[in-house]
Amino acid sequence: MNYKGDIPSAVIRRLPRYYRYLTDLLNNDIQKVSSRELSERMGFTASQIRQDFNYFGGFGQQGYGYNVQYLYKEIGAILGVDKKKTMVIIGAGNLGRALANYMNFRTKGFELVGIFDVKKELIGQDINGIRIKCIDEIDEFINHANVDIGVLSVPYDQAADVADKLVNCGIRALWNFSPMDLQLPQGVVVENVHLSDSLMVLSFMLSQLQTGSDKMIDKKSLGLRV
Amino acid sequence: MNYKGDIPSAVIRRLPRYYRYLTDLLNNDIQKVSSRELSERMGFTASQIRQDFNYFGGFGQQGYGYNVQYLYKEIGAILGVDKKKTMVIIGAGNLGRALANYMNFRTKGFELVGIFDVKKELIGQDINGIRIKCIDEIDEFINHANVDIGVLSVPYDQAADVADKLVNCGIRALWNFSPMDLQLPQGVVVENVHLSDSLMVLSFMLSQLQTGSDKMIDKKSLGLRV
Numbered sequence: 001m002n003y004k005g006d007i008p009s010a011v012i013r014r015l016p017r018y019y020r021y022l023t024d025l026l027n028n029d030i031q032k033v034s035s036r037e038l039s040e041r042m043g044f045t046a047s048q049i050r051q052d053f054n055y056f057g058g059f060g061q062q063g064y065g066y067n068v069q070y071l072y073k074e075i076g077a078i079l080g081v082d083k084k085k086t087m088v089i090i091g092a093g094n095l096g097r098a099l100a101n102y103m104n105f106r107t108k109g110f111e112l113v114g115i116f117d118v119k120k121e122l123i124g125q126d127i128n129g130i131r132i133k134c135i136d137e138i139d140e141f142i143n144h145a146n147v148d149i150g151v152l153s154v155p156y157d158q159a160a161d162v163a164d165k166l167v168n169c170g171i172r173a174l175w176n177f178s179p180m181d182l183q184l185p186q187g188v189v190v191e192n193v194h195l196s197d198s199l200m201v202l203s204f205m206l207s208q209l210q211t212g213s214d215k216m217i218d219k220k221s222l223g224l225r226v
Numbered sequence: 227m228n229y230k231g232d233i234p235s236a237v238i239r240r241l242p243r244y245y246r247y248l249t250d251l252l253n254n255d256i257q258k259v260s261s262r263e264l265s266e267r268m269g270f271t272a273s274q275i276r277q278d279f280n281y282f283g284g285f286g287q288q289g290y291g292y293n294v295q296y297l298y299k300e301i302g303a304i305l306g307v308d309k310k311k312t313m314v315i316i317g318a319g320n321l322g323r324a325l326a327n328y329m330n331f332r333t334k335g336f337e338l339v340g341i342f343d344v345k346k347e348l349i350g351q352d353i354n355g356i357r358i359k360c361i362d363e364i365d366e367f368i369n370h371a372n373v374d375i376g377v378l379s380v381p382y383d384q385a386a387d388v389a390d391k392l393v394n395c396g397i398r399a400l401w402n403f404s405p406m407d408l409q410l411p412q413g414v415v416v417e418n419v420h421l422s423d424s425l426m427v428l429s430f431m432l433s434q435l436q437t438g439s440d441k442m443i444d445k446k447s448l449g450l451r452v
Binding site for chain 1: 324400407417419421424434436
């Protein structure tokens, strides 16, 4: 795909949101949508939407509006969700289990193929038809399976080691739920989900509300994080 | 606190990250830090850090650097984590349990005071010493307890109803893990954690890597999301 120049990360972060809304439109058999209609549903301005889409060539709005099916397909392709991605979860605690059960992932083209942990009492247990394996088996597992994404739901003090292990096995994308900011070599991408950071941002917004100084912050853009 | 003008949401989103690094410094008995040292640890430029801090009056860097304890205290106060906040979790599935067990919250001044669900088989069970109650009891519970934050770990089709219920009970801050973008009245703040959006951003980055076109995106700012 020929992108028009560097794409700001904020634009990339809005794409999944467009994709979700387009999915809803398709589920409701809506075939055409104008940037104004999309803007009303999503809370962005119509000009923002057109500006975002222009990074990807504009998606050919003609006359009345965008072809929903076409837009859905194009944005899906940009996000790479048109191609199946396989993932393993490291850490089968509550969060790992929650992620394993989040079957929504599968419908978007993400397939969970393995779950690993260090705890003897967890190994051999079954989550959604997948047997938890010992972390020591991961090298061999990845050598025999094609794994795109490693999900880290391990404690802080294990995160760096596990990340190194996965990268050494050839995994190039990490979804990191540990509170550590991972330092990774070039050619590896990481998406950090720092839950406590998110909670502190909420705490900040609430404090602003409570002290009546909430006019000073860009509440909408904070609240509408995608 | 007198903030200097409107603070961009990106700056607010970096504050928890500063707070985490300052916590590490304190734990290592480091009492002074320069913006350059902080920059090396965190991966931001020193000028970015000074610029961020200037929104809050600069935190008085003098000579060698910042006083770590002072900076930690000030940023904590801005984030509102210096005052205890109470929270209830709605939805005691795997994700709700993971959040309940994430005791890290408590050390940062967040105290879990109640867990609610609709499922009869869950009600009465115990998570970390807190008995799961029926969602129908929530009005009365909130009338008798001071609850600052409602955590929504419920499915898509229940999110809007539960959010309305909490807001009607007087809760002004929602931490929303359901895949729905909540429409809330003024005077209520919401922090959405859309896990599938986050996974799709990772998928995008991986696709860029695989097609060799990763030079076109601002990888660092994507990867270093705070």
